[in-house]
């Protein structure tokens with residue numbers, strides 16, 4: 001297996017597989033798609049070319065994007081033809097283990113034994129899927145987000161057998177495709193969906209309790225803490241808010257909602273050590289020198305001001321527009 005992956009097959013060219021194929025082709029990788037049957041593959045191929053042209057015409061992608069996609073995206077008559085001699089194969093068929101199992105059987109029978117095999121599964125851990133593949137040392141999760149042509153982050157999850165070389169080659173490919181890969185451990189739903197589903201679950205409770213309507217709740221999320229999320233994750237946000245403040249707030253939350261909303265262990269430990277976040281220079285992100293603190297505040301203010309400008313320029317989403 002070479003460290004540089006140049007040829008890619010995407011099996012399952014629907015919403016996610018199609019977007020992954022399009023964006024990898026636009027990065028100059030040689031990409032072949034295969035879907036259920038030749039007719040669906042052709043339909044998806046046409047859709048991806050049209051979409052690429054539209055993205056470019058609308059100024060959402062740089063000049064030359066559609067040409068690159070046209071030059072580097074191919075379709076195959078079958079899964080077997082698509083995966084033959086490819087360096088990397090990414091599976092993006094439905095989130096149904098038996099469907100993935102049947103597809104892996106076909107891929108493994110036709111692909112090179114050293115071809116890297118990735119899955120775009122949203123929730124299934126590697127250890128539940130690895131028994132379906134031959135040479136599990138080349139198998140891992142490469143989880144793109146929706147819509148794949150635009151969202152930069154990709155979760156990478158290795159299984160027990162996955163080699164360092166495989167993970168490293170995938171990381172190199174993602175960099176080449178301007179993606180931000182984050183390697184996380186092999187648990188159901190990994191990080192992204194575990195957090196996203198926790199938010200939806202609590203949101204559902206809030207609506208059912210009559211605290212807010214779905215649209216009021218969505219307004220609160222996107223205009224308050226959601227406004228910070230393009231720039232900072234929950235640990236950085238806690239550092240900026242004040243860990244001691246968070247700890248005090250958790251007392252109320254725990255009293256009202258019980259153990260499931262109890263004070264987080266890591267937060268309690270930090271406060272016990274006297275770390276109150278940015279304000280006293282010690283937090284989840286280590287020590288904050290006065291210079292680092294000033295740079296962070298300046299970055300945050302600029303980021304939020306720019307985001308506000310962007311939102312004003314875009315206007316309300318069709319979900320909110322009167």
Ligand SMILES: NC(=O)c1ccc[n+]([C@@H]2O[C@H](COP(=O)([O-])OP(=O)(O)OC[C@H]3O[C@@H](n4cnc5c(N)ncnc54)[C@H](O)[C@@H]3O)[C@@H](O)[C@H]2O)c1
Pocket residue numbers: 011012013014015016017034035036037040079092093094095096099103120121122123143144145146
């Ligand atoms: N939709 C999302 O937001 C999202 C985000 C990240 C990951 N994922 C994951 O990506 C995977 C695909 O999801 P999607 O949203 O693209 O679904 P989708 O239904 O849009 O696409 C699945 C594609 O697989 C094809 N397919 C089904 N059986 C096949 C087979 N036997 N051989 C070849 N192709 C076959 C279908 O025709 C379809 O085009 C799932 O594992 C899903 O959990 C989805």
